[in-house]
Amino acid sequence: MIFAKKHTCEMCGRATAAHDRDVRFRLPDPVLHSPEQHRVEDSWLSDPDPNKATLMQIPNISPFVRALLPVRLEGGHEFRYGVWIAIHPDDLQHACRVWNAPEYSDLKLTGYLANRIEPWGLFAVPVNLAVLDPDHTPYCVSSPDEDLNDVLTKEWPHDILASLP
Numbered sequence: 001m002i003f004a005k006k007h008t009c010e011m012c013g014r015a016t017a018a019h020d021r022d023v024r025f026r027l028p029d030p031v032l033h034s035p036e037q038h039r040v041e042d043s044w045l046s047d048p049d050p051n052k053a054t055l056m057q058i059p060n061i062s063p064f065v066r067a068l069l070p071v072r073l074e075g076g077h078e079f080r081y082g083v084w085i086a087i088h089p090d091d092l093q094h095a096c097r098v099w100n101a102p103e104y105s106d107l108k109l110t111g112y113l114a115n116r117i118e119p120w121g122l123f124a125v126p127v128n129l130a131v132l133d134p135d136h137t138p139y140c141v142s143s144p145d146e147d148l149n150d151v152l153t154k155e156w157p158h159d160i161l162a163s164l165p
Helices: 002-006 089-098 102-106 146-153 158-163
Strands: 021-024 055-058 062-073 077-086 108-113 126-130 139-142
Touching: 055 089, 062 089, 062 108, 062 126, 062 146, 062 158, 089 102, 089 108, 139 146
Parallel strands: 021 077, 062 139
Antiparallel strands: 055 062, 062 077, 077 108, 108 126, 126 139
């Protein structure tokens, strides 16, 4: 009984593992909904497995970079989406050049959310990225979109976990 309590959130009763976790989108929504997805001719992924890729270029759709979108929960917990961000082709080239170099720590990008984020229904809204930890993909740090900026800056009640994947 004590063991179970140790791994249960005192605020909401859910397992603490449901709070501090990452949910990674396999592909950007526009790619997921395209006929050949990431296998279209002349596509490029930084890893053959889209679950491991951090950069991709899909002809006639967009270049993308993977980023972390943090959602702060009450009580100091954080839920993170591993999202895809549509970026400008020049930004993809720059990201490729610095990804495994010391300059990666200074990488800042702008783009558009390429995965639908529920329960807020956010999609294709502008977002600013920055590297906060050189061992992680860039983080979504701000947005001129008020709703996305709220997701990034507010602390959310634990009941929101019920609607997350």
